Amino acid sequence: MRACDILHMLEEAALPLRQEDIAARLKVSKRSVQEDLRHLRQAGPAHGYSLATRRGQGIVLEINDHGAFERYLGQLDAQNAAENISAGDLLQMLLAASSSDGFMSAQELADRAGTSRGTVFAALDSLEELAGKYGLMLERERSRGLRVSGSSRHMKACLAQFLASEDSSSAHAADAVLGDRERVARLVLDALNGAGLEVNYPEFSLLAGFAAATLLLAKNGRTGKELENQSERKDASKFEELASDLVESLSDAFGIALDGNSGPDMAWALSRAVRMNAALPGDVQALDSDLDAFFRDYDAAHGTSYAADRVLRTMLLAHLSFMVERLARKVSYSSPLTREFEITHPASMNMAIRLCSLMEEHLGGAATPDEVMLVACHLAAHDERVRQQILRSYARIAVVCSTGGGGSYLVRLQFESVFPTADVRTFSYQQQEEVLQFDPNLVFSMVPFQIETQIPVIYIHGMLNQHDLSGIRESVRTGDMNPSAVEATVWDLIVPGCFMRIDGSDIADYRQLLYRMGTELEEQGFAQDGFTELVLERESFSSTKYLHGVCIPHPIETNGKRDAIAVAIADAGLLGEEPGRVRIVFMICLTKKSMPLYQRIAKRLYQLMLRPELVEQACQSASSRELRIRLAGMEGVLNA
Template structure:
């Protein structure tokens, strides 16, 4: 961040600023300022500015390309906050936007980190490059570069840009003219004219592809094999009017003529999309309806769910699956921008979606992508949301026992009418127990304990309700277990237990994520907290899809709840354990009783809030025992609330 402050200071200066003044303003030595100026000078020619220094007077910055300069500052800002685990991916992205060798010094300068950090990240970056289809070459005195087919590079850059990667957005947007709003309009119009209907994430990916193709052309990455080009390419024509119109719009707006390789790639993508959008999925409906009818009927019977009773859900899911199979048979798959959050916060729905998609793969010989699984999950989540709303409508009479005056009581009434839109919500004085009884409420919300004489579920509430507490009350009513005469708190507790907390030290012999999860699952079975099949069901879930998520937070769980008691076992991983390309830091193994399956979602949502905050993850990783972990977690939920 110091380099950013220095660059901004000199770019705004009307007169040269001497090193002594800069050192005082930045709180560093003159030698450090001299080194920083050297860094800026070496970066200046490539990033839209000139560093002008007059001996004995001082320095200033003259900006020649504001967009490139702003992008450089943004990269420096990002680099100052880079997590070491993210650095290999960023190194790979820097290498992917050029074909020449890049030195470690140049990589460090671009990302705003030290050369030592770059050297340490190269091995992991090479592994990631291999996963993406690239090969990495390292040459003494030259540096490092990656080689790959044109299509591999396009796909990699497009995915990063479409996923709102900060670095890739800055790099691409800073080098393109501000005309893509017009091209976006052309794309929407041309897709509609061609009868192609895509969801927004897929549209965003198409637009991202066009931007990346233009960027690659402008920066000399536009050949079929960008690393081993052997002479001029034969001209390629647009295969459809849609491709022709898009190429024309790009050339008119940007004055950039796409290469033959780019046109070929665009032809392939849009022709696959056109084929995939043909309304040929509907003849599959009969076969799918029969298969899914048998599957969901059996599922409802064994799990107490009501999928087959929801006609709207069945119709929408059937239409979606028919078109999904039609698309996938032509190698066309939709993207799902909200897939990660949906996957994390809806574990039970994801597990069922995985089983449904496995049936599709077996019956129709198609490979269902993770994004498509997320879209199936969305249909299941929509059914559960409808069920949740129906449960709220089951409360015809809701009593609110207040300790506040008329104004506070009226405020509480208005707030609870948002949760129970069709219920008769009435407020009572906490002294009027007989009035509450004569009202015969289906639910009581009370600011004080009422005792066991009330024959209805009771939820304890605060005198002044915050939006967070209202949300928690909604959650307890939707997913909790309410009983007549029993008082519930206004938030579902995560069933941590201090005696099921462990730390995995570097000296541990276990060095695989699944091995750690396996040991944790066996421990719950051995202690009688889970049934004998729990261990195998947990590992079965890992075979379908990884449960390692953001910032190293993991939420393994069985395909079906087979707990004897509700418990969340915790493991803090002290050393650099990874699973695939993701780090493993905190493992929350969820074990629930079958009748408490609805608790999965509120638990997952709270853990999702945790994993989005790296500072909080680091704080919890420093805890040394289970009792302290529970206290810190509960404290953090209040103090780190969004």
């Protein structure tokens, strides 16, 4: 309900709000806001408030009776929550229903949800569709009401997903029945540790939820059908003894009798959660051969060294082999960090997408984004090892100072923090011959270096601040230690000819916008032919629309002619609502030799999208020059 949102906005605002600002934040038209304000003004006198318009400034909320206003706001909040009841909320309530047959009338369900029967009936189709995704069925009987039915295993697995959220209705129901859900998790953890089994934390959370769901359903008298699946039964057979012991421990600890399905169901849940240390599959040699060919081709095209990294090859081969075994059992790992990793490590993620695509024959199908991210972690680890090797290669660092004494000593300490394993020495501007005798790998100089040398010389100003040191440290980590890399900022890549503001008149959707931006980069000579298709191919794997409308599209394979960042800024609310909202788009175009820049750009844009107020500041830019200035001014925050 927009009226409720508008009142909250006005109550929290320190300054008057313009109608345009309210419309932008709510992503609606100004006319819609005007209509809402008209209704709010009419309701004001009866509820202890009034809305005043200050000429040239905006609208302010004036509260005359705080008690009446708070009651009215509470009513609006309740209506807002009732109108937004989800199919997931209803599904949880039906699963956790405390009746032996599981039926609940529409009115009872509406009362529990704090909404109307009409809202419940309107959500039934969505509820039925959601239940089907979990292998469950929504039953509707005129005399008895509504019930979700299916196998006990699927009911518990469904409820376990909802129990992972601490604020869900099923979590509150479980807390009311069990008192201490953490005790359930401890019993599960003790059982796993006692058996010497390894489980990733996301899978452990679901396993603990499955155990809690087992207790909750049993306490409420809910029993499902027994599910007989020979393949799943075979996978679960090795966990039957452990499952039986765990079920007995849960029953004793909470004083709840568990039925005969509980043991087999728990064994099934264990088989899906436990990391299997099975022998490598028989076609491991073919897998290794394909992996070697992929790395050699990639190294030849990008000048990298993946094929020569034996640690990477060994660990990734083991990971892919176990992944083949898991996916054959239809067990897929998940991770809550996938989206963040995708933003901050785009190059590793793109490479992993390509690798998993080529490995589909071995994997038996397409890998999920979470599984691809886990593969990408191995590639990112290789990149980190390479960066550490580069850092260690700088054994001797010379710093030429304009003065001596305390200033020289301070500069040496600063550079030792960047090159902790190097021999860092400072020289006066008169000791340039001594610098050459020291034979450094790198020279930083505050004054013009008079002697010709092949040693890289990077000029710095007098005293270095934290921003300067951070830039040098970042350049060291990316292996891009040349004067232009240290002195330039990534925002210099934003080019005037590829900057646009769009109002939606000629852009239908996000993919059309990507096509237009990619085509402009190609036509202006920044990208090679086919760049746009590679951007859209990457988009087809997972969306590059991220937090607060910040989008970072990029090609799945780097093929720029010149480094550039194209930018499009959309009017507030354009191209859909959150989470698919588009506010500002940074399309990355880099040459193969500039791939290390991906990390620097991604790091800053990730910090930007975490701060919506900075996103809005950036979106006020009317030109590429203004945007570069704004972003450069935020550098202390974005490069933190």
